[in-house]
Amino acid sequence: MGLLDSNRLFPLEPSVRKIARDLYDTVRDLPIISPHGHTDPRWYAENVAFADPAQLFVTRDHYVFRMLHSQGIALEDLGVPTEDGGAIEQDSRKIWRRFAENYHLFRGTPSRLWVDHAFQEVFGVTQRLSASTADGIYDHIAECLTQDAFRPRALFERFNIEAISTTESAIDDLRWHKMIKDSGWQGKVVTSYRPDAVIDPDFEGFAQNVQIMGEMAGEDTTTWTGYLAAHRNRRDYFKSFGATSTDHGHPSARTEDFPPDQAAALFDKALRGVCTPEEADAFRGHMLTEMARMSLDDGLVMQIHPGSLRNHSSQVMAQFGRDKGFDIPKRTDYVTALQPLLNAVGGNPDLTVIVFTLDETSFSRELAPLAGVYPALKLGPPWWFLDSYEGMMRFRQTATETAGFYNTVGFNDDTRAFCSIPARHDVARRVDCAFLATLVASGRLDADEAPEVAYDLTYRLVKQAYRL
Structure with a gap:
């Protein structure tokens, strides 16, 4: 018996479950488009074997070590490195x-x-992780990681x-992307x-970061016009390595649209x-509005990820x-916050601004009505x-x-944990098919329309939105 129920996440009522299962079978094997995430490009550039099971599943995954x-x-006992290079656990088996001894903490969570x-699907493990199975599973995964089939590029293709x-970051030299290319x-x-590092005045080293960006772009970033020109230059450089999007992790969704002289004074x-x-x-x-205007010029899709109080501890x-897992969601306003940006450019269908939230109350009250008209x-x-x-x-x-x-x-x-990518996309496909099955069973969606919607939600919409 495996670790996974083949009908997981599907509706309980048999007839609706069958609709969901049939829909899922049409999309389960579609290619994965992962348009936003935090995997390390160095993995794909160097294609070096992952070090060990603990590094792969624990030390680098803040979902895991947070719990x-x-x-x-x-955190030191989980091998999480310190800023000053202080002592941490070096024994991956420990x-x-x-x-493993604390795997019960993940019961009922997405991480589990x-x-x-x-x-199960990547390493062929069918035993539940526990204190008694820890060493056997460790040895099995460690042995797998010595094989070429488990190197990053091979897994990329297998997934x-x-x-x-x-x-x-805007001041990254993109060396790993150059190596891949x-x-x-x-x-x-x-x-x-x-x-963020060159837009947020509260970001550590902001002024130095702006200077570095100017040097990389060949622009005088002590002036407002030079600063904006440096952004355009760096955006073009990122586009030369395939970039189709920007990403902005601000504390709030606040936007403004100031006259140039007021913006220059703030800068x-x-x-x-x-x-x-x-x-x-x-x-x-x-700067969010400035970035949106630049997106109209260069075609980069704009992502806004607001509403996290970063580094709470x-x-x-x-x-x-x-x-390191100490980012906490907070209440977020969108209606008034996004109004200046949307008044400036929101009516232009050539622009795509993708807004995320950690505040669920905003979906029906604010975000869906906004997206339903702009x-x-x-x-x-x-x-x-x-x-x-x-x-x-x-x-x-x-x-x-x-x-x-x-x-x-x-x-x-949106993951740093490479081996979780197929799992996360599988969950999304199952949930979408479960939702569509309920619509079909309750007469809100025709049965012949559901497979098309499932395909769109799984594959077409993401390619279209992110211009991939």
């Missing part, structure tokens, strides 16, 4: 055993489904990934332009480090750095804390009635 840490396990899927986008390998790995204060919190937020908001931020605006799929059966189903139930299916953009996995 373990919530039960009192120190890390794995801690994971993703890990079990990777165990049937048609295209994947990584996410790099020069290697002759046919796997499609593109980058995405993430300018000058930001460079000098004398912005008030309100001025810093206003500058971030104005100052202690963890200081000791371990960014992206041609430029599309709804991103359930993201991060909502990337689950329940979150995906609630999204379909609350957004579809107003925005429909065709103002959404399919699914993206």
Whole structure:
């Protein structure tokens, strides 16, 4: 007996389950388009074997070590590196055993489904992870990782990934993407332009980051016009490595549309480090509108990922750095926040702005009505804390009635954990088919339309939205 129920996530009523299963069978093997994520391009560039099971499943996955840490396990004991290079657990087998001994903590969570899927479908493991099975499963996965078939490029092809986008800072030199491009390998790995470090005055080293961007772009970024020109230059550079999108991880969805002289004055204060919190937020908001205008010029799709209070624990931020699982969702306004940007460019169908949320209450109240009328605006799929059966189903139930299916953009996995990519896309396909089956069974969607919608949600919409 395997780890996975073949009918997982499908409706319980037999006739509706059959509709869902039949729909799923039409999309289950479609190629994966992963248009936004955080896998490391170095994996594909160097194609070096993954180090060991603990590095693959625990140390690099903040979904996993966050849960373990919530039960009192120190991040150091899970091998998470510190900013100062301090002592951490180096024995991967010990890390794995801690994971296995506490695997019960993941019962009922998306992480459990993703890990079990990777165990079974990627590595052929059919035993549940526990203290008693830890060493055997570790040895089996470790042995697999020595084989060429489990190197990053081979897994990329085995996972049937048609295209994947990584996410790099505006001041990244894209060396790994250059190596991929020069290697002759046919796997499609593109980058995405993430300018937070040179847009957010509160980002550590903001002024230095802007200077570096200017040097890379050959522009004088001490001036407002030079600063904007540097962004255009870097966006073009990213496009030369296949970028089709930008990504913006702001604390809020606030946008502004200031006259040039007011924007320039804010930029000058930001460079000098004398912005008030309100001025810093206003500058971030104005830059979202500037980025949208640039997208009209260069065709890059714009993604806005707002509403996370990043690095909630100052202690963890200081000791371990960014992206260590201490980002917390907060209430987010969209109606008034996006109004300046939408008034400026939201009526232009040549622009695509994909908005995400961590605040579910906004789907039916704000985001679906906005996407249901502004041609430029599309709804991103359930993201991060909502990337689950329940979150995906609630999204379909609350957004579809107003925005429909065709103002959404399919699914993206947004993951750092490479082996979870097929699992996450499989969950999304199952949930969408379950939702469509319910519509068919309740007379809200014709049976002959459902396969087309399932195909669109799985494949066509994401290719179209992200221009891949």
